Amino acid sequence: MSRTPSSPIVRGVLAVLVVLLTATGCGAGGSNTECGLNGCTVTFPRSGDASVSVLGVTAQLVGVDAGAATITVAGQTVTVPVGGETQVQGFAVGVQSVTDTEVVVLVRPGGGEQ
Numbered sequence: 001m002s003r004t005p006s007s008p009i010v011r012g013v014l015a016v017l018v019v020l021l022t023a024t025g026c027g028a029g030g031s032n033t034e035c036g037l038n039g040c041t042v043t044f045p046r047s048g049d050a051s052v053s054v055l056g057v058t059a060q061l062v063g064v065d066a067g068a069a070t071i072t073v074a075g076q077t078v079t080v081p082v083g084g085e086t087q088v089q090g091f092a093v094g095v096q097s098v099t100d101t102e103v104v105v106l107v108r109p110g111g112g113e114q
Contacts, residue, residue, distance in 0.1 A: 031045065031052050033054055038108060039106055040107050040108070041104060042054060044061035044104075046098070046100065046101055046103055055091065055108075057107075059071060059105065060072045064103060068080060068081040068084075069082070069098060073107065078093065091108065092109075092110055
């Protein structure tokens, strides 16, 4: 039986996909988390004390003021405007939308230290 040169690569990619697709995160306070190839999208309720565990770190919505969300990720608190992104402890954290009822945040690996 012969091996194709890409078989280790294919196995690696499949392993990453399985981890990302099954690591949907743990939420509290009515939050919803969905993970995929581009990171984890977290929908926080705008009111209340919600936090989630994603990609091995805890993310929590602290509050919203003037179109920007204040979020704690991996113990560091940052304020990110809607449509913006910042780097936190090796993660990129972006705010996709803010409504009267929820805040949608994307957390993905690959950001530099801030």
